[in-house]
Amino acid sequence: MSRGAYDEFWVRICQGGPPLGAGLLVTRSFVLTALHVLGDMASDDVRLDLYLPDGRRLPGRLCDKVEEADLALIAVLDAHTYDLPAAPHTNRPRPAVAWHGTYRPPDTKSSLSGEVTHAPITHPSDRHGTFTGLQLTVTQLLHEFAGYSGSPVHEGRYGADPSERPVVGILMEQELSRADGSHDTNVVYAASVLDAVERFPYFDVGHLSDVVAGKPMVPPRPPDEPRRAPEGADVKGYLKRIKQLLEDDLITPREAAKRRERAMRTLDEMLGGPSGD
Numbered sequence: 716m717s718r719g720a721y722d723e724f725w726v727r728i729c730q731g732g733p734p735l736g737a738g739l740l741v742t743r744s745f746v747l748t749a750l751h752v753l754g755d756m757a758s759d760d761v762r763l764d765l766y767l768p769d770g771r772r773l774p775g776r777l778c779d780k781v782e783e784a785d786l787a788l789i790a791v792l793d794a795h796t797y798d799l800p801a802a803p804h805t806n807r808p809r810p811a812v813a814w815h816g817t818y819r820p821p822d823t824k825s826s827l828s829g830e831v832t833h834a835p836i837t838h839p840s841d842r843h844g845t846f847t848g849l850q851l852t853v854t855q856l857l858h859e860f861a862g863y864s865g866s867p868v869h870e871g872r873y874g875a876d877p878s879e880r881p882v883v884g885i886l887m888e889q890e891l892s893r894a895d896g897s898h899d900t901n902v903v904y905a906a907s908v909l910d911a912v913e914r915f916p917y918f919d920v921g922h923l924s925d926v927v928a929g930k931p932m933v934p935p936r937p938p939d940e941p942r943r944a945p946e947g948a949d950v951k952g953y954l955k956r957i958k959q960l961l962e963d964d965l966i967t968p969r970e971a972a973k974r975r976e977r978a979m980r981t982l983d984e985m986l987g988g989p990s991g992d
Contacts (some may be wrong), residue, residue, distance in 0.1 A: 720886065722875050723740075723767070723768055723769075723800050724735075724739055724740045724741075724800065724803040724867055724882060725737055725738070725739060725768060725817060725818040725866055725867055726738045726739070726740050726746050726748075726765045726766065726767060726773075726944065727766040727818075727821075728746075728748060728752060728753075728763055728764075728765060728766075728775075728789070729763070729764040729766065730756065730762070730763050730764060731764065732762065732786070733821075734820060734821060734862070735752050735753060735754065736748065736752030736863075736864040736865045736866075737751065737752070737820075737862075737863065737864065737865040737866035737867075737886075738752070738765070738789060738864065738866075738885070739803070739863045739865070739866070739867045739882060739885050740791075740799065740800065740803070740924075740984075741769075741802060741803070741908065741912060742802045742876075743787065743791070743794050743795075743797075743799040743800070743802075744790060744791050744794040745778075745791065746765060746775060746788070746789040747750070747786070747787075747788060747789075747865075747887065747908065747912065747915065748786075748787050748788075748789065748864075748865035749785050749786065749787065749864045749865045749885065749886075749906070750780050750781070750785045750786055750787040750842070750963065751781060751785055751841070751842075751864065752787070752864050752865045753777065753787060754853045756777075756802055756870060757893035758965075760776060760777060761776060761777050762776050763775045763776060763777065763789060764777070765789070765791065768833065771797070771908060773791050773792070773793075773794075773797060773852055774792040774793065775789045775790060775791050775792060775829065776789065776790055776792060777789055777790075778790040778855050778917075779915050779916075779917070781844075781914050781915070782842055782844070783842055783843065783844025783845070784840060784842070784844050784846040784906070784911070784914060784953055785840045785841060785842045785844070785846065785847065785887060785906075786846065786906060786911050786914060786915075788915050788917065792871065793877065793962065793975070797898055803867075803882045804880075804881045804882065805881050805883065805908050805909055806870060806881040806882075806883055806909070807837055807883065807907060807910075808831060808834035808848070808849035808868075808870070808883040808884055808907055809831065809834055809870075810831055810832060810833055810834045810849075811831065811832075811871075812830070812831050812870055812871070813828070813829075813830055813831075813871060813872045814828065814829060814830065814831050814851060814868050814869060814870055814871070814883070814940075815827070815828035815829075815869050815871070815872065815873045816828065816866050816867060816868055816869065816886065817867070817869065818863065818866035818867065820862030822861060823862065825855045825872050826855075826858060826873075826952075827853050827854075827855055827860070827863060827886075828853070828854050828855070828872075828873060829851055829852045829853045829854045829901070830851065830852050830940060831849050831850070831870070831883075832850050832852055833849065833850040834848070834850065835847055835848065835849060835907060835910075836848060836850055837864070837903075838850075838887075838888075838904050838906075839920070840887070840888070841888060845909065846887070846906045846907075846910070847906070847907045847910035847911075848884055848887065848904055848905050848906040848907050848910070849868070849883065849884055849904070849905050849906070850902065850903075850904055851868070851902070851903050851905060852901055852902055853901045853902075853903055856901055856903075858897075858898055858899050859898045860886070860889050860898070860903060861898075863886050864886055864887065864888075865885050865887075866881065866886050866946075867882045867884070867908075868884040868885065868886060868905045868934065869881070869882055869883070870882075870883045874875075874981070883905075883907065884905030884906055884907050884908055885905055885906055885908060885910060885911070886903055886904075886905050887903075887904050887905055887906050888904045889902070889903050889904075889919055890902035890903065890904070900986055904949075923976065927939065954975065957965070957971050957974045957975060958971075
């Protein structure tokens with residue numbers, strides 16, 4: 716991927732089949748998308764296939780969601796092993812400016828573009844909550860914009876200087892026709908990227924400080940999933956688990972070393988202490 720390409724931040728989201736939708740690589744470790752892109756799978760700790768514009772596949776998993784705002788965050792597993800771009804230049808949305816998108820669903824010829832008509836707005840989402848975002852008109856009269864959900868919205872005209880085309884949102888919903896309820900409109904809504912990421916704890920200063928101190932960026936399980944009690948002192952199995960967590964980039968090497976040390980102490984206690992009795 717060329718460093719200067721401004722379309723390098725979109726991600727195509729799949730799970731062993733046709734694409735589910737798109738997302739935005741907000742950092743080297745996280746993808747922001749619309750929760751409805753994941754469908755029924757959004758209730759589980761699902762593993763996902765993330766495809767970059769250059770065709771590379773990255774492993775990912777759902778790590779957090781804000782259901783009422785229809786937002787989801789996907790962790791890129793083993794993110795440190797890939798040459799991923801730094802965070803895109805982002806900005807808060809403003810009205811009366813041009814916008815464009817560089818993502819196209821497979822077998823679709825049209826990239827989207829148009830004008831930001833209202834921003835910022837508080838939009839009632841289809842999940843019976845709200846998100847902060849922007850209202851857009853789309854020049855391309857496709858009638859149906861399924862497949863574009865989660866894709867990034869760039870402020871500025873196509874081909875403008877990179878500094879003049881920040882990412883301001885991700886596409887979320889299409890306005891339905893008031894006449895018959897069909898998708899026969901060219902009005903869509905996007906969630907503001909900067910406002911969306913503020914709803915996830917992974918980007919809080921306190922959390923980032925914990926990461927610097929050696930705590931994992933992403934917990935091994937979602938916060939709402941109960942941890943299972945250990946069954947006996949299976950030190951060998953525990954060491955394998957540590958290795959797997961490290962390979963999945965869910966804990967840092969420093970934390971892995973600490974966990975191994977604790978496991979060795981447990982083994983010593985099982986054997987009667989380091990020097991025996």
